[in-house]
Amino acid sequence: xxxxxxxxxxxxxxxxxxxxxxxxxxxxxxxxxxxxxxxxxxxxxxxxxxxxxxxxxxxxxxxxxxxxxxxxxxxxxxxxxxxxxxxxxxxxxxxxxxxxxxxxxxxxxxxxxxxxxxxxxxxxxxxxxxxxxxxxxxxxxxxxxxxxxxxxxxxxxxxxxxxxxxxxxxxxxxxxxxxxxxxxxxxxxxxx
Amino acid sequence: xxxxxxxxxxxxxxxxxxxxxxxxxxxxxxxxxxxxxxxxxxxxxxxxxxxxxxxxxxxxxxxxxxxxxxxxxxxxxxxxxxxxxxxxxxxxxxxxxxxxxxxxxxxxxxxxxxxxxxxxxxxxxxxxxxxxxxxxxxxxxxxxxxxxxxxxxxxxxxxxxxxxxxxxxxxxxxxxx
Numbered sequence: 001x002x003x004x005x006x007x008x009x010x011x012x013x014x015x016x017x018x019x020x021x022x023x024x025x026x027x028x029x030x031x032x033x034x035x036x037x038x039x040x041x042x043x044x045x046x047x048x049x050x051x052x053x054x055x056x057x058x059x060x061x062x063x064x065x066x067x068x069x070x071x072x073x074x075x076x077x078x079x080x081x082x083x084x085x086x087x088x089x090x091x092x093x094x095x096x097x098x099x100x101x102x103x104x105x106x107x108x109x110x111x112x113x114x115x116x117x118x119x120x121x122x123x124x125x126x127x128x129x130x131x132x133x134x135x136x137x138x139x140x141x142x143x144x145x146x147x148x149x150x151x152x153x154x155x156x157x158x159x160x161x162x163x164x165x166x167x168x169x170x171x172x173x174x175x176x177x178x179x180x181x182x183x184x185x186x187x188x189x190x191x192x
Numbered sequence: 193x194x195x196x197x198x199x200x201x202x203x204x205x206x207x208x209x210x211x212x213x214x215x216x217x218x219x220x221x222x223x224x225x226x227x228x229x230x231x232x233x234x235x236x237x238x239x240x241x242x243x244x245x246x247x248x249x250x251x252x253x254x255x256x257x258x259x260x261x262x263x264x265x266x267x268x269x270x271x272x273x274x275x276x277x278x279x280x281x282x283x284x285x286x287x288x289x290x291x292x293x294x295x296x297x298x299x300x301x302x303x304x305x306x307x308x309x310x311x312x313x314x315x316x317x318x319x320x321x322x323x324x325x326x327x328x329x330x331x332x333x334x335x336x337x338x339x340x341x342x343x344x345x346x347x348x349x350x351x352x353x354x355x356x357x358x359x360x361x362x363x364x365x366x367x368x369x
Contacts, residue, residue: 024323024336025269027262032254104254111252124248132255 029131033061034104038097038139050088057085066100073103074191098140098147099190105137106183113176116169126172130162133179144186151186158182203289207310211285214314218278221321225271236267239328246331266332270324277317284351285313288358295361305361308354315347 031039037060044053057063066078077099084092112129137155145152162175202208225232240247240263247263249256288309296302319339326335 024266024273027265029258030261032257108252108254115250122248125250128248128250128255128259129252131258132252135258136254 029135032135034065035135035139037062038101041093041097045085045090045093048088050085053093054082054085057081062100065104069103069107072107074099074187094143095147095190098143099187101136101140102144102183102187102190105133106180106187108133108136109176109180109183113173113180116176117173120169123166123169126162126166126169126176129176130159130166134159137183148186148189151182151189154182155179155186200290201293203286203293203306207285207289207306210310210314211282211289214278214285214317215282218275218282218317221271221278222275225268225275232271233264233268236264236328240264243329243331246329246334263327263332267324267327270320270327274317274320274324277320281313281317281351285310288313288355291362292354292358295358295365301357301361305354305357308350308357312347312350312352312354315343316351319343319347 037056040056040060041053041062044050044056063078063081066073066081070078077096081093081096081100084090084096108129112126112133116126116129137159141152141155144155158175158178158181162172162179165171165175237260240260241249244251247259249259289306292302292305292309296305322343323335323339326338330338
């Protein structure tokens, strides 16, 4: 091996070493069991495979979550979802799932407001609640927008306001209160 | 000035031993990661749940599961990075200390380069292992900051300084030849 080759190899090594110190990987958030099950249901129904969708609903975590939250969800939501699957009515199924995810997002906003009002609000906590709310709401925003464009716009404005409030944690409880209100109204309109 | 020797000279046996031990640790670490994947994840998750404040857990599953998932991802990444860096740095130690032993003319320079390359090369990958071990109880960012300043920066700098020295040494030999 010549000295010139050695020199080039070492130069490459020196160049690579500092960059390696900060290389710790990139995290990409994954779907949880409920959002995964939702996507399975949605795509099965869109493909017209309602028998598959029904099985995925019967055995999946989404239905288990509906049952666990039966006290706070609109009455008969599980039965309505099951009936839509039985009848192969995609629009009804879409509506039932929209109600479910809007309710999940609303409950998170209520919990965020409660926690941030009782303890000293921190930007990290506010940000994490916002991410969790958006993860659920984002799944049904398109359906919400199709049914009520103003409600969808209100939610987006409330969410953007809360995102800006993360930098000013004292505003966070109020921002989550507004999100909970918007989602609550959305839920009432969807159920009635 | 004496011409470079026609044959390669071996670095000190202690350096070779340390490099091989690092290589063994890398392989054992990699094998253990595969064999005890579930147990390691379970332990890390349990420790994280024992330190909710450190990870900013709020007691709401929909919020906490993502925090835990990211911390577990970092924990696993630290172990993987230890495995890969330990494998790589063990070979770097052997290669670079061989060059130092062959080309450095004075015993002092040879010793200094060998010491920096060996210590830096062994210490740096261990930082990733330490980071992983600390994540469950210290949190991702706090443990990373600690390891960065106590392990990665000092040991990584030792390697970089030694490599620059080696680069200068080879360049001087090329110019003088």
